[in-house]
Amino acid sequence: MTENKIRVLVVDDQNVVRDGFVAILSFYSDIEVVGQAEDGIRALELVEETRPDVILLDLVMPRQDGLTTIPMIKEIAPESRILVLTSFDEGERVFQAIKSGALGYLLKDVTREQLVQAIRDVAQGLATLHPSIAFKLINEINHPTKLLYTADPLTPRELDTLRLIAHGLSNQEIALELNVNERTIAKKVSSILAKLHLANRTQAALYALRKGLDEG
Secondary structure, eight states: OTTTTTTEEESSOHHHHHHHHHHHHHTTTEEEEEEEEEEEEHHHHHHHHOOOOOEEESOOOOOSSSHHHHHHHHHHHHTSSSEESSSSSOOHHHHHHHEEEEHHEEEETSSSHHHHHHHHHHHTTEEEEOOHHHHHHHHHHOOOOOOOSSSOOHHHHHHHHHHHHHHHHHHHOOOOOOOOSSHHHHHHHHHHHHHTTSSHHHHHHHHHHTTTGGOO
C-alpha cells in the first residue's frame, strides 16, 4: 500500500450505494477504500480497526444513524476526517453534523469529480460544503438578530422538544422519544417558534445550538 494514498471508509445502509462509491473511487490511484459499513455500529468497529483518513458517512441508517455516530468517531479516532454524504439538506441536520465534528457535508447528487475533490480536501483538513448547504449556513449566520430570548419562557417540555430539534429529530421521532402524540409535538414546535420569534425549525435548531441547549 502506498503511503500517500487517502484511506477511505464508506458508510451507507444501501449496498448498491456503497458499491457505487467503491467502484468510482477505484479509478483514482491516490484513494484506497479500506472498508465498508452498513450502519453506525459497524462503522465504529471498522474505524477502530482501519483508522481511515476520511469517512464517507450517510446520516439516515438503521441501528445507529450518522448524527449519533459522528461524535463517537471523533472520540475513537480524532485524526479521521468525516465527510457526510447524504440525500438530506435540512438545516438542523447540517448544523448538528458540523457541530459534532463533520468537516464536509455533500448531497448525493454531486458529480464524481466533486466527490473525489471533496475527499482530497477533507483529507487535508479543508472544510467542504455543498453550495446549497453553504448558502443555508451563511443565511442563518447572517441573521443572528432573529435569535432572541423570549419574555415568555419555554416550558420544560418545550425545552425538551427544542433540544431534540437541535439533534435533527423529526416531529414523529420527538413524539416517540417523549412518549406523546405527534400532534402534541407539532403544537409545541409552533409554540416554540412563536415564543422565540423564529420563522422555522432551522432557526430553532441554530438557536438551541448557539445557546448550548442541545447539550442539556
